[in-house]
Amino acid sequence: MKPVVHIVDDDESYRTATARLLSAYGIRVEVYESGDAFLARLPGCEPGCVLLDLQMPGRSGLQVQHQLSELAPLLPIVFLTGQGDIKAGVDAMKAGAQDFLEKPSSGAVLMETIQHALAQYERRRTEYERQQQMRTLVAGLSAREAEVFGLVVRGHLNKQIAYALGISERTVKVHRHQVMEKLGARSLAEAVSIAADIGLDHGQVRRDAK
Incomplete structure (x- = not known):
């Protein structure tokens, strides 16, 4: 199954530009205007990662991250931060985020970050399946x-x-x-x-x- 990059950002111009860029590289993309919209359409078991704006109206990126840790723990999160918001990005990584990007970032940096996140998803999925197998054996x-x-x-x-x-x-x-x-x-x-x-x-x- 082809992985999906979920872009969660209240900035419509950024969502659109980033979605077009990733689509040009052959990557499946889904876009959401808020954390609430993303959680309402939370994906199933398909592989992927999340580009998540740290500061949004309504539910913040950190609040969405907390929800995802329970609802979709396999999905790596790459936080999107504004200029001068590096400390918040570091705090997010300490809370379990895969990485963070300062907006705007170059296409090359964006693609490299996404590839790392998708590789992290595969590692998490492999470990999760192994743990499930062990739980079945113990049961x-x-x-x-x-x-x-x-x-x-x-x-x-x-x-x-x-x-x-x-x-x-x-x-x-x-x-x-x-x-x-x-x-x-x-x-x-x-x-x-x-x-x-x-x-x-x-x-x-x-x-x-x-």
């Missing part, structure tokens, strides 16, 4: 396997796990082997990494188990 553990997994990733030894769960150490070893097989983990470090990557602590592993 496939039995209740007992999930308990063992939770204790293993917290660094407990087999005998400690056996005592905590009231089972034999041999049974722990069987469950531990099954967990490693199901998750495709070749070492304890990989098992711990899986738990960390998907943000699961011991309690969550047990609650999410079948």
Whole structure:
């Protein structure tokens, strides 16, 4: 699917000029006159990035950024700032923006920035899909396997796990082997990494188990 660059800016002349420039490079473009208009037509799962004006009437760029972090976290944001508004752009990057551009900027700088943002989208998408795959594998553990997994990733030894769960150490070893097989983990470090990557602590592993 061809990526889309979403231009969100209350300056009609800038929206139009930028859309024409990007279209000339073969890039799909959607334009919005405000943050509210963009959020009302929030895109689905298509790849892309957002050129977002920092200062707009109504909902500000930073407010839109906050909404996007919840509604479309994969979309990188490039903030558009006016002259002398560099500090606000830096603050936006600290809040998670991919980059910021001072208006006006050259076509070459604009294209380079967009290419970096689209590459960032692909990295985010790949990581998100990997995390979803890991969550599916963890959700496939039995209740007992999930308990063992939770204790293993917290660094407990087999005998400690056996005592905590009231089972034999041999049974722990069987469950531990099954967990490693199901998750495709070749070492304890990989098992711990899986738990960390998907943000699961011991309690969550047990609650999410079948």
